Amino acid sequence: MSSAYSHTVEEAEEAGFMPTRRTVLVTQVKELAPSVIRLTFRDEFIANHVKPAQFVNLYSSNPMHLMPRPFGVSEVDGDEVSLIFAVVGYGTEEFSEFKAGDHVDVLGPLGKPFNTSKQAxxxxxxxxxxxxxxxxxxxxxxxxxxxxxxxxxxxxxxxxxxxxxxxxxxxxxxxxxxxxxxxxxxxxxxxxxxxxxxxxxxxxxxxxxxxxxxxxxxxxxxxxxxxxxxxxxxxxxxxxxxxxxxxxxxxxxxxxxxxxxxxxxxxxxx
The missing domain is CATH 3.40.50.80 (Nucleotide-binding domain of ferredoxin-NADP reductase (FNR) module)
Incomplete structure (x- = not known):
């Protein structure tokens, strides 16, 4: 990860704001079952800040498809973030065809998480x-x-x-x-x-x-x-x-x- 981006993460943590839409590296795409995909990308900010049930937006590279697709985060490993989704339309089909080394625009983490503060x-x-x-x-x-x-x-x-x-x-x-x-x-x-x-x-x-x-x-x-x-x-x-x-x-x-x-x-x- 570039030092410029690391600096952005440090500034965001100190100031309490979230980075805007940005381009991240896809590191793995795996089919778990027919039409069920696990996609992993690298993003230090999401990995360090996401809480259970929060989601991220992924954006299509097709300029005709303006609206992002929201996906709940399924796992974090170091600075890598994984999503699991079903292929149900043109947006998810595009993401399912990514390969390691491709890039995608993301925004997040978004939304209110589960409250897991109690011992239970x-x-x-x-x-x-x-x-x-x-x-x-x-x-x-x-x-x-x-x-x-x-x-x-x-x-x-x-x-x-x-x-x-x-x-x-x-x-x-x-x-x-x-x-x-x-x-x-x-x-x-x-x-x-x-x-x-x-x-x-x-x-x-x-x-x-x-x-x-x-x-x-x-x-x-x-x-x-x-x-x-x-x-x-x-x-x-x-x-x-x-x-x-x-x-x-x-x-x-x-x-x-x-x-x-x-x-x-x-x-x-x-």
């Missing part, structure tokens, strides 16, 4: 491509004294993230559609969690129906739940008003007030 058993409940931000949560919790991370993942078919979760989580439990869903796993785990006497907190990301069901399951058992919403975004920092959702306080921008909301904020605890 954290259930990281994810479905499909909602799982990546929970991998970063497991990584962060690994160094949190007095806390445990228990991954509870639901897949359509291939269990593409279990290997990464096992690097950081204390336990990894996963299931696919042929066996059940994340509620099936939560029911299996609940008796032992209740008996150990420790506080349990749910961190969840995935399809909205899944998260609503998880929030209601948690509410019935007196468990706090934080949900990372997966709305479509335009700008990623509160300007375009494309990602609003209904909350108890009214309409909120997911990119600015979230992506993390409590079950109570969303009215999902009833």
């Amino acid at each position: 058993d954290y259930l990281l409940v994810g479905g499909g491509l909602g799982i990546p931000p929970l991998l970063e949560a497991a990584q962060a919790l690994q160094s949190a004294e007095g806390s445990r991370a228990i991954a509870v993942f639901g897949y359509r078919d291939e269990h593409f993230a279990d290997t990464y979760a096992a690097k950081y989580a204390d336990e990894v439990h996963s299931i696919d559609e042929s066996e059940g869903n994340v509620l099936t796993l939560l029911e299996r785990l609940w008796p032992s969690l209740r008996e150990n006497g420790r506080e349990t907190i749910i961190l969840s990301c995935g399809p909205t129906p899944m998260m609503k069901a998880v929030a209601q399951w948690a509410s019935k058992r007196g468990v706090d739940a934080q949900l990372s919403m997966e709305q479509r975004m335009g700008c990623g920092y509160g300007t375009c008003v494309a990602c609003t959702i209904d909350t108890r306080a009214g309409r909120e921008k997911v990119c600015e007030a979230g992506p993390v909301f409590t079950a109570h904020q969303l009215g999902w605890d009833e």
